[in-house]
Amino acid sequence: MKNLVIMKDSQAVTSSLDVADTFEKNHQHVLRDLDGLKEGVQNWTDLYWEDTYIHPQNKQPYRMIYMNRDGFALLAMGFTGKRALQFKLKYIQAFNAMESRVKDASLMSPEDIMIATLEAQKEFKANLRLVQDDVADLKQEINLSRLQKSHLSKLVRANAMAAVGGKKSNAYKKLYRVAISEHWREIKNYFNVASYEEIPKLKFEDAMDIAGMWNPSIELAYEIKRLNSQVELEV
Template identity: 45%
Template structure:
């Protein structure tokens, strides 16, 4: 198995046509010919996912030459026509190599998914907390605006106490301006939290529904500004 050289393409293990040619004792141009004959027989619906055409640089003249990468299915299709005792041994080695790399990739994917899930949950918690804080500050701003209007009405109606009510009205105006800035800051924090969630969650199956739900909740708050 250690003789086999595999890499990855689109998240799956692949073998190179050069390595296959070397292991099975064939000319590389003949292996490429066989691959392209196989591709011709596939349905004409674009590039086949079994083979990926690329190129390599020759170590001596540094010129570029064509090469193919193939996944497990592509290798199986190609090696099906290889015969002989040594060919069987190499087929078994390749199968084992594919098995081992697929297990490694699966373990890596699970680990990465666990980390990403944790990051998404953290981002969701941040959005929820930001939304809660925005709602609290917006509610307090509404209360401050009501107090400002009440004090303004009393100031306009009660002339004898105009000095006292004028001061109260001024204080309420200052409080409203302060809370308007606080609400704008809360709105900005919530927007940044949603942006962070977009970065870590984009591409997940539930992403669209989650973001639509959050944006629907955010819309009324924007109208308050």
């Protein structure tokens, strides 16, 4: 992971790239949010300034935005969640530490600056390990991807369809949706979430295994059997 805060033009700043990386966001979405602030923030150029970076794969220049502490604070107001709060605090601490070192440097000798720089590097490495641990924990909490949700939904629908005996069965019209609802309820109960979309991304394989073992409850299975054993009267 890159440094959270760097020095640029004698000012402590961070970039839209680093914000996107740390908060697990799409960089284009971060740029979109920053552009949205232009309409309501009169001193936007005092907080943010445009720049470019070279993409490592195609070597083409792409847009990025640097921001100072106030600019970051304004942007991060929209980031929610317990982990997001912890990352906001780490950014603020990094800004404060960098700005403090800049002020102290004006009163220090070259030798003192060198010693302080080495100590800062040690401190940064220690903080970086903590941030990396937080990122690892955050990844555990990231919800299922769109593709993973699609695979899980298809499996649940297929299980429910098999349970009622297919579309041509007597139980299909009355109990197919009931079977799907019961199936999802058991998955959500297992992971203790309000919606299957809140299942952690890294638990996808577990969710698929659990879904694969699903069978309708005794009550539902009996009702399906009862309906499917009925002989439809010929008109």
